[in-house]
Amino acid sequence: MRRLLLVGCAALALGAGAAAMAQQNVRNNETFRMLELFGDVLAVVKQAYVVPVDDRKLIEASLSGMMTALDPHSSYLAPAGFGELRERTEGQYSGVGLTISAEGGFVKVISPMDGGPAARAGVQAGDVISAIEGSTAAGLSVSEVSEKLRGAAGTEVRVTFLRDGSDPLEVTLTREIIKIESVTGRIEGDFGYVRISTFNENTGRELNEVMARLQSENPGIKGYVVDLRNNGGGLLSAAIAVSDAFLERGEIVSQRGRKPDQIERYSARPGDLANGLPIVVLVNYGSASASEIVAGALQDHERATVVGLTSFGKGSVQTVIPLRGGEDGALSITTARYYTPSGASIQKIGIEPDLEVSRSFAEAGIVARSNFIYSEAAYSTALDASIGAERKGPHVPFEAPGEDYPEDKDYQLERAYDVLRAGGRLDQLAAAPKGIIVTPPGTEPTEFAAATDPE
Template structure:
């Protein structure tokens, strides 16, 4: 009798579970349908009753912009104009100020100015908060709207009102728009040192080929490399992977995971792409984001480079540009995954912490040198030897010429982070010998 009661109870329980499951499915389908109906009804109501005559396509585009904006700071709807601008930007030439911006805690924030652009020359800095664009307040303004306002015809002026840490009141900075031609990679030798300085301003489609050429052209004449990724807002993932691949010959460079972790994708180094084993240091700061964080973090995890500077921006999400029209003239930029470094750590909202913290500014000078007594100050010092040394210095001074492909000692004294990186790189070289 007990067995019969238990069996009956089990049948009833299973029957209730099946009905509950079917009931949930029945509830889900109408809910989904009702949600879509709600959107359609709102769009129809706006089209019919809104005070201004707005075409259906414009209403739909506004709806898409609002939807993407509410997802996260990096997802967006790209209409025909925005899609075209994005295509131009990744090729390394576009119009505007030369400034990369993003939304941080609801505020329009400068990620970084691009080297030698109007914004850079006007003194815009990473982490500046833009309050106004001309007379337009940026409060509740979308990222796309802000970018659209800042871009315009070359040789026209724009006034940005910004808030900067350490300043008591907002700053007004006038900038003249221009065509932005980004030199994504440039190389220089460091004066009187067998060191190569490589600057990457953004990860456009030319970066890997530019770095490869610079390293191959100088590899025999150098003992180490300074890779400068400061104020580099990122760019193409393929170029970040290719950059790391130039320095390591095996192991994972970066991986990305979406909502379904089974779709994890890993990118690994290849021996054939590695072109140098020379010691490397990487310079970063708060303006280093996305692809530059992948490069610096991956080289750090592989213990292939010492990372120097300040904590990076912390953008570790993956955006894919997905077409929503057959001709690909309109697209959505959607966050589909997060980046993970070889060690498994994420960049998102945490950034890359340098191995050695070094702050920007000039190299601290010894202001008390006049009170210190040296050999040359003694009455009986060896004058003959001193004269020989001084004469050599004079010869070198007279031979010194200005060279755009050389970083001078004077340049280094103005850049504390670069000076620190050179000192550490020289130590690595000595240890590796």
């Protein structure tokens, strides 16, 4: 009886194996059929299109389309685009100073780079690039737009931007060598202000140098503001280095891939550049990727108070795979998601501040109509968070300056210094000054949204 049972089990296993193999063969046959279809379409286009076509251009466009169909951050990088990526991570390139991404057939600005031509012209996070040199940019890939914006230093490019509630902004930008000084700093009274504009190969070293300089300028320094607003991200290694600089121990970030065993964890080593002094991290919806790793790590370990607006929500990992040694470009493909030390997903959610503060009255109105907020959640092809959570919807920020607040003042930064004066403790924070709108949690945004609607 036992022998019959074993034979029966063996037959069942063989049957299941054969069925799985047959299913795999069906999938393979379908893949080969679709590849043949691609060849057939390419042949028809070559023979029947109204003008001769460039085979390489068609195939590169097909590769680009295949990658962008996966998610907003997977892409095919033509050889020129691969070279640009390497230049950016090394800290210098020639262009107009924009971090961009594609969504819904348009290319949008994630963040303008500090001091670059685009930032000086008033370009902001969330602006849509609608035209370049008078020709529409609709339907162009990130690589194609980037190629049009790049060029020799000293040459000009005319770009039109669209912005919520405003007329189109057409500016002529003069390309220049963008030497990315990723970390800058200054003393503000009793406190140090540290600005990190991007995360590249030099960021960790530059942070050490800036912190040492600030401490020598004011040995009695009482705390630090780390400003990550409109920082579109960069290298994971740089984000880990910055987080590690302020943490004595514990996990910084983990990344989890397709399989359950594909988990990598990164932990801090002993040593704190701030010597335990209070830290405030400033973020907004232009803070993405590496910025969110730093903010999330310091927030979860209660090493810093996060002030500002909910960050962009790009919590996915891209791996760059050169094709034939880079001769045929490379693939930038999403291979994992990021998680903060507490296990929270950044993807599509972002980092919510401990003290929510808008920089201006107009910005508060945009948050109240958050369908206008440019974030990862706005992408139709974005990965989900994988933990069932969602980004906070339209709401009035907890604090916002009134309409009379001076445009040249930075309310978010002022409140960051207030938090430092309170020793980093929100329960000791002084009440918002006169002229500031304070909104109790749960308040409906309807009236505020209507009052600030541009129409």
